[in-house]
Amino acid sequence: MIRTRGLRMSYGAQEVLSGVDLEVHPGEVVCLLGPNGAGKTTTIEILEGFRLPSAGEVRVLGEDPAAAGEAWRARVGVVLQSWRDHARWTPRQLLTQLGGYFQPWSTPERPRPYAVDELIETVGLTEHADKKIVRLSGGQRRRLDVAVGIIGRPELLFLDEPTAGFDPQARRDFHELVHRLSDLEGTSILLTTHDLAEAEKLADRILILTNGRIVASGSAEELTRQVAGTAEVR
Template sequence: MVKIKDGLVLDVEGLRMRYGATDVLHDVTFQARPGEVLALLGPNGAGKTTTIEVLEGFRARSAGRVEVLGEDPARADESWRARVGVVLQSWRDHGKWRVRELLAHLGSCYTGYTEPWDADELVAAVGLTAQANQKIRTLSGGQRRRLDVAIGIVGRPELLFLDEPTVGFDPEARREFHGLVRALGDTTVLLTTHDLHEAESLADRIVVLDGGRIIADGTADELAKLIVGEDEVRWTHDGRRFTRSTTESTRFAFDLFREHGDEITELEVRRSSLEDTYIALVRRAEETSR
C-alpha cells in the first residue's frame, strides 16, 4: 500500500482539462486530509463532474499533477481502487439480489486487497438490519440510498466519493443520511451537491468551482468573510415588528438594547448563510469574467 504524502489524501495542483480547443478546467488546485469532508460546489457546467472523474481515474487529464492516496489515479492499479469508494447518483438495479447477499458478494471481491466489512455488521452500520433479507427492488428511496453507501464502503475505503447523494430525499431521509455520513469516522469524503444546506451541515471545508476555476476554498465561515453580506435583524417594540439589514448586526442589537432596554422583545438575528455567500461568489466571478 502506498503511503499518502504530507498527510494528504487528495493533492491536486494545476489540473487542466481540454476538449478540442476548449478548456473546461483551468489550473484547479486543492487538497484534502484524512477524515476531512470536502464539499465541491458549483453551478451546472462548472467542472465538478470532470474533476471528480479525473480523481476517480475514469478520465485522463490534459495537464497538471494529481495524487489520490499517494498515487496518480491515471496509472493506479486494482489495489489502489480497492482503497476508494464511489457512491454515484444512481446505480443499475441489482434485480433479485437481497441486501445482505449482495453486500457479502461484493465484500468477497476485496479479499486480498483490504479487510472488507462483515456483511451483517455493514447492514447494521447503515441501518438496514430489518431489510437484510429483503429484495433490493422493494426498498424505499431512503433505504436504497443507505444500501448505495454500504456498497461504496464495503471495502472500508480510505476515500469516499459522494455524488449528489440525497437528490429526491424527503427531509427525514436526508437527516438520517447525514447522520450516516458523519459516522464514517476516519474516511475522507469528497461530496458534490447542489444542496447548500447539506454542504454547510456536512463539510469541514468547501471548494467552489465556476467556469472551470476555483473561486473559493475554505470553511463556511471563511468563505463568508470573503463577501461582506448583510445580516437581518428583527425585533418587536411597542407591539410593532421591525426589520433592519446591516453588516454590523451585533453592534446594532447592542445599540437597540442600550436605547430601549426591556422594551425590545423577540430580537433575532439572521446571519448571512452559505447560500447567500455562494450566490455572491458566483455572481462576482461571472462579473469579473465579462
C-alpha cells in the same frame, strides 16, 4: 490524501475544468460545491481514476489514479450517481459479493470488508436487507449505494451528489453516517453537492467550483465572512 495542480479537462473545444488546484488532508471532509455543469462530476471522476484529464497533475493516496493498481483501488470507496444495477439481487447478496473483493487487503488495523449485517444496520436497511433491490425506494437504493461505497472500509471516500432523492429523515441519517465515518474511522471524504445547507452541515472545508475553476475555499464560517467582507467593500 488528494492533491491536484492545474487540472484541466476539455471535451472537444469545450473546456470543462480550467486549472483546478485542490487538496484534501487525512481525516478531512471536503465538499465540492457548485451549480450543475460546474465540473464537479468530471473532477471527482478524474480523482477516482475513471477519467483521464487533458492536463495537470493528480495525486490521490500518493498515486496517479489513472495508473494506480488494485491495491490503490482497495483503499478508495466510490459512490456515484445513477446506479440501476443488480435489480434481482438483495442488498445482503450484493454487499456480501462486493465486500468479498476487499478481503485480500484486510489488515489488523483496518479489517476489510465491513461485516455486512453491521453495515446494513448502519445505513438503515435492516428491514429491507432481503428484499429484491428493484423493490427498494429511491432513498433506500441510494443508502445501499452508500453502503456499497464504504463496504471496503475505505481510507478515502468519494460521494457524488450522495443525497439526491433522499427524504429529510434519510438525509439526516446520511449526515450522521458521514460524521461517523469521518470521526470514528478517520475516513477522508470528498463529496459533491449543489446544496449549500448540506455542504455547511457536512464539510470541514468547502470548495466552490464554478465554470471549471475553484473560486472560493474555506470553512462555512470563513466563506460567510468572505462574502460579508465583499458586501461591505461594495
